[in-house]
Amino acid sequence: MKFIPPANSTQTTLLAYSSVRDYVDVLKSISLHAGYDTPETCLNLVTDGALVGEILRAKDELVSSRLKYVIVIGIGGSALGTKAVYDALRPSSGFATGSVTPEILFLTTSHPGKLEEVRRILESLQPDEFILCLISKSGTTLETISNFEALARYPSVRSALAARLVVISDDNSQLFRESRAKKYRTFAIPRPVGGRYSVFSAVGLVPLAFAGFNIEALTAGARGVFHSFCLTEGVENNMSLVSAAVAHDQYKKGARVFDLFVFSPELESLGKWNRQLIAESLGKQIVKGETRSPIGMTPTVSVATDDLHSVAQLYLANPCDRYETFLSVAHSVRDANRSESAETVFLADKSLGRTAFEDITPAIKSAVISAFVQNGNAVSEIIFERVDEVELGAFMQFRMIETMILGKLLGVNAFDQPNIETYKKETRKILGL
Amino acid sequence: MKFIPPANSTQTTLLAYSSVRDYVDVLKSISLHAGYDTPETCLNLVTDGALVGEILRAKDELVSSRLKYVIVIGIGGSALGTKAVYDALRPSSGFATGSVTPEILFLTTSHPGKLEEVRRILESLQPDEFILCLISKSGTTLETISNFEALARYPSVRSALAARLVVISDDNSQLFRESRAKKYRTFAIPRPVGGRYSVFSAVGLVPLAFAGFNIEALTAGARGVFHSFCLTEGVENNMSLVSAAVAHDQYKKGARVFDLFVFSPELESLGKWNRQLIAESLGKQIVKGETRSPIGMTPTVSVATDDLHSVAQLYLANPCDRYETFLSVAHSVRDANRSESAETVFLADKSLGRTAFEDITPAIKSAVISAFVQNGNAVSEIIFERVDEVELGAFMQFRMIETMILGKLLGVNAFDQPNIETYKKETRKILGL
Numbered sequence: 088m089k090f091i092p093p094a095n096s097t098q099t100t101l102l103a104y105s106s107v108r109d110y111v112d113v114l115k116s117i118s119l120h121a122g123y124d125t126p127e128t129c130l131n132l133v134t135d136g137a138l139v140g141e142i143l144r145a146k147d148e149l150v151s152s153r154l155k156y157v158i159v160i161g162i163g164g165s166a167l168g169t170k171a172v173y174d175a176l177r178p179s180s181g182f183a184t185g186s187v188t189p190e191i192l193f194l195t196t197s198h199p200g201k202l203e204e205v206r207r208i209l210e211s212l213q214p215d216e217f218i219l220c221l222i223s224k225s226g227t228t229l230e231t232i233s234n235f236e237a238l239a240r241y242p243s244v245r246s247a248l249a250a251r252l253v254v255i256s257d258d259n260s261q262l263f264r265e266s267r268a269k270k271y272r273t274f275a276i277p278r279p280v281g282g283r284y285s286v287f288s289a290v291g292l293v294p295l296a297f298a299g300f301n302i303e304a305l306t307a308g309a310r311g312v313f314h315s316f317c318l319t320e321g322v323e324n325n326m327s328l329v330s331a332a333v334a335h336d337q338y339k340k341g342a343r344v345f346d347l348f349v350f351s352p353e354l355e356s357l358g359k360w361n362r363q364l365i366a367e368s369l370g371k372q373i374v375k376g377e378t379r380s381p382i383g384m385t386p387t388v389s390v391a392t393d394d395l396h397s398v399a400q401l402y403l404a405n406p407c408d409r410y411e412t413f414l415s416v417a418h419s420v421r422d423a424n425r426s427e428s429a430e431t432v433f434l435a436d437k438s439l440g441r442t443a444f445e446d447i448t449p450a451i452k453s454a455v456i457s458a459f460v461q462n463g464n465a466v467s468e469i470i471f472e473r474v475d476e477v478e479l480g481a482f483m484q485f486r487m488i489e490t491m492i493l494g495k496l497l498g499v500n501a502f503d504q505p506n507i508e509t510y511k512k513e514t515r516k517i518l519g520l
Numbered sequence: 521m522k523f524i525p526p527a528n529s530t531q532t533t534l535l536a537y538s539s540v541r542d543y544v545d546v547l548k549s550i551s552l553h554a555g556y557d558t559p560e561t562c563l564n565l566v567t568d569g570a571l572v573g574e575i576l577r578a579k580d581e582l583v584s585s586r587l588k589y590v591i592v593i594g595i596g597g598s599a600l601g602t603k604a605v606y607d608a609l610r611p612s613s614g615f616a617t618g619s620v621t622p623e624i625l626f627l628t629t630s631h632p633g634k635l636e637e638v639r640r641i642l643e644s645l646q647p648d649e650f651i652l653c654l655i656s657k658s659g660t661t662l663e664t665i666s667n668f669e670a671l672a673r674y675p676s677v678r679s680a681l682a683a684r685l686v687v688i689s690d691d692n693s694q695l696f697r698e699s700r701a702k703k704y705r706t707f708a709i710p711r712p713v714g715g716r717y718s719v720f721s722a723v724g725l726v727p728l729a730f731a732g733f734n735i736e737a738l739t740a741g742a743r744g745v746f747h748s749f750c751l752t753e754g755v756e757n758n759m760s761l762v763s764a765a766v767a768h769d770q771y772k773k774g775a776r777v778f779d780l781f782v783f784s785p786e787l788e789s790l791g792k793w794n795r796q797l798i799a800e801s802l803g804k805q806i807v808k809g810e811t812r813s814p815i816g817m818t819p820t821v822s823v824a825t826d827d828l829h830s831v832a833q834l835y836l837a838n839p840c841d842r843y844e845t846f847l848s849v850a851h852s853v854r855d856a857n858r859s860e861s862a863e864t865v866f867l868a869d870k871s872l873g874r875t876a877f878e879d880i881t882p883a884i885k886s887a888v889i890s891a892f893v894q895n896g897n898a899v900s901e902i903i904f905e906r907v908d909e910v911e912l913g914a915f916m917q918f919r920m921i922e923t924m925i926l927g928k929l930l931g932v933n934a935f936d937q938p939n940i941e942t943y944k945k946e947t948r949k950i951l952g953l
Contacts, residue, residue: 162825162826162829163826163828163829163830164829167830195825195826196785196824196825196826196881197825197877197880197881197884198784198785198881199877199878201785202877226868227868228829229880229884230825230880232866232868232869232872233872233875233877233880235865236862236864236865236866236869236872236873237877239864239865240862245865248865261866261867261868262866262868265866265867265868266866282829343776343777343841344776344777344818351631352629352631352634359830362830362831363829363830363831366830366831366833366834367830367831367833367834369834370831370833370834370835370837370838371833371837372837372838381837381838381839381840381841382837382838383834383837383838385777385818385820385831385834385841385842386831386834387818387820391629392595392628392629392630392663393595393596393628393629395596395940395943396595396596396597396661396715396796397596397600397792397795397796397799397800398795398796398799398800398803398818398819399939399940399943400799400800400803400804400937400938400939400940401799401800401802401803401816401818401819402803403939403940403942403943404803404804404805404814404815404816404938404939405803405805405814405815405816406814407814408776408814408818409818429669429673431669431672432668432669432672432678432681433665433669433694433695433698433699434694434698435659435660435665435694435695435698436665436669438952438953439665439666439669439953440669441952442666442951442952442953444630444632444635444666444670445632446951447630447662447663447666447951448629448630448631450947450950450951451630451662451943451947453946453947453950454943454944454946454947454949454950455943457943457946458942458943458946461942504833505833505837506832506833506836506837507828507832507833507836509836509891509894510828510832510836510884510887510888510890510891511887513886513887513890513891514883514884514886514887516887517883517886517887518875518879518880518883519871519874519875520871520872520875
């Protein structure tokens with residue numbers, strides 16, 4: 088993975104670093120001792136060999152070649168990271184052909200239609216053909232618990248729970264304690280690790296490992312980023328720090344929309360994982376006496392080239408209120424003299440007959456980035472060598488470190504979510520819970 | 521469909537109306553004579569009985585019970601409206617069970633993997649099992665043409681073109697003229713109708729009709745909205761006008777993000793259709809001498825309840841820069857005394873055993889809307905009676921009329937897209953086209 092900041096970002100980085108030097112040192116020191124005592128220690132998850140070992144042992148026991156479906160029952164941070172990796176890597180993204188085994192199905196919101204579909208699938212299966220992962224940090228997430236309990240009303244599901252249910256929760260939750268008492272298989276989420284920072288805990292690693300993805304490569308990619316964050320000499324070469332500094336600079340200059348423009352449709356879900364990380368971590372209010380000052384930026388995900396035909400007119404006409412980051416996959420350069428030629432159906436397309444199909448999106452990408460730069464936009468670029476577990480793990484760890492530093496630069500707590508309690512309480516009141 | 525503006529919107533509406541009275545009269549007068557001479561006359565598409573008749577005759581000839589796939593080759597306005605209706609109405613949204621026949625597959629961007637998947641599907645089919653819809657207003661859209669020509673290189677596709685290709689384009693395009701000469705089946709998009717306003721032209725109606733959706737109900741829903749726009753007495757009761765006035769008021773008060781929060785995952789694509797309409801129509805620059813003043817708002821789509829666990833913290837902490845519209849489907853009120861009860865797996869969930877699963881999302885919706893209102897957000901609500909062609913058609917026509925009026929209020933041309941030409945030219949230069 089490569090990160091290319093806007094030109095002349097060194098001064099911006101040095102300035103930002105001078106105000107968060109202590110915090111950067113705190114983050115670096117996390118790598119020195121294993122374990123979880125602060126929210127930031129989620130960065131240690133990727134060096135937790137015991138966790139990976141425990142998951143792979145569970146996989147040995149639960150997963151055979153007969154496994155067809157891993158059902159993730161979870162929402163928000165309990166699903167977005169898993170979905171990001173799954174959508175990026177499953178061979179058949181988009182169309183229903185060449186379907187992979189095992190598939191991951193996500194039961195996120197309380198949706199009668201989706202519940203019914205999952206129920207119908209489960210009824211057609213033998214117990215060793217599915218695994219249910221019930222994932223809730225608090226153990227009380229309304230949608231998650233209601234999906235699970237509604238599914239468990241069906242006898243064929245209920246009778247399989249003892250063998251095929253895996254519960255992933257804070258070990259202090261009532262859900263976790265009851266699950267232990269009932270002898271369900273459990274994985275603990277370390278208490279200080281918040282939902283949106285939990286992709287490298289059992290939350291993400293368990294379903295991904297069961298579905299056949301390489302979680303050792305995923306954590307290795309993330310570990311590489313954390314190591315180079317800790318060891319890179321020269322702050323101007325420290326990717327996560329530079330990225331946070333540039334983002335902060337853009338915010339100070341008035342950018343209130345942070346757009347991630349992905350040049351592969353498969354990476355849209357990765358963008359949505361990142362969107363939660365930014366929105367929940369940085370969208371806050373700073374309270375001083377009677378005054379509440381809102382802080383934060385709206386994270387958006389755009390998908391090329393489709394969204395060039397949707398939002399690009401706006402983005403290019405309104406350059407100032409948006410900070411644009413392009414995420415793409417490296418494209419091998421072709422021989423320009425190659426003379427592939429095919430007869431086109433329409434004469435109007437004749438010149439296209441000499442163009443390789445795979446060259447089109449990279450050409451559009453180059454043209455679009457120039458247009459944004461010429462337009463006065465500050466533009467960053469992230470380039471994956473290829474789409475695999477290593478690069479995805481690297482991206483996610485990079486963004487988590489960046490978000491922590493950016494939170495510090497903005498003066499907000501990047502780990503709480505104080506403004507969503509009211510509606511949750513009101514919901515329970517309406518339902519009489 | 522019901523539209524509920526924020527409280528006390530009458531004054532706002534009257535004020536806005538006084539400045540666009542003439543334009544509103546122009547829009548109303550469109551219904552008085554059929555045909556297409558200005559961009560606004562796209563509103564007449566829904567009274568074009570000849571068009572619907574022509575499409576249904578083509579359907580009679582091309583569609584039998586053997587049809588399995590309608591392949592839409594198109595991007596932006598050539599695909600988003602069709603996808604909005606398709607994703608909202610296909611029974612199996614999300615999971616690969618109970619798959620409907622015929623399915624619509626969308627080839628939008630130039631993506632080698634998706635192209636290969638479609639090719640593999642087509643190779644397994646007899647010609648009467650698929651229809652190709654090649655859709656491009658200009659006839660030169662790079663992704664669309666390259667997808668089509670790449671697909672047409674395969675002999676099994678090439679040999680089926682004469683019988684199974686439908687070309688939908690401006691009748692002035694070279695693509696259209698060549699298609700006529702080659703005797704392919706063609707449908708013309710009226711010249712003044714722009715891509716993002718073309719869902720009720722052949723662009724949307726042809727693939728939807730072929731795939732079995734009720735295009736007469738779709739246009740009837742839209743017609744109902746247009747008629748009531750023309751005939752409603754009292755501007756404060758004129759839904760499209762009130763909606764435009766409220767949006768303009770929010771813009772003047774500083775809202776730069778317009779979020780559509782849909783309470784059904786199936787409606788996300790409808791939100792994305794709306795996002796293009798807003799972004800391309802209203803994201804502009806007003807040029808006065810040397811000065812270019814950007815105008816426009818970033819349209820976003822949020823999906824409940826998933827995104828409550830992603831972006832709601834930001835939205836509730838930063839109420840001022842966002843105008844929120846909630847789109848949901850009416851929920852039949854249940855008997856509160858009903859005593860459905862089921863034993864839960866976990867004691868912690870005991871009280872949930874008395875809660876009907878279908879009541880959860882509506883309860884969350886009520887709680888969320890109260891939280892936004894208490895928070896000082898201006899909130900609008902759109903409520904569908906049910907999700908069907910009538911309501912979808914009504915919503916789309918409503919949003920198109922609203923966008924035209926809002927464009928006039930903002931002082932921009934809602935029908936051009938001047939800022940995306942540069943990157944398109946640059947792309948062709950890079951590819952040597």
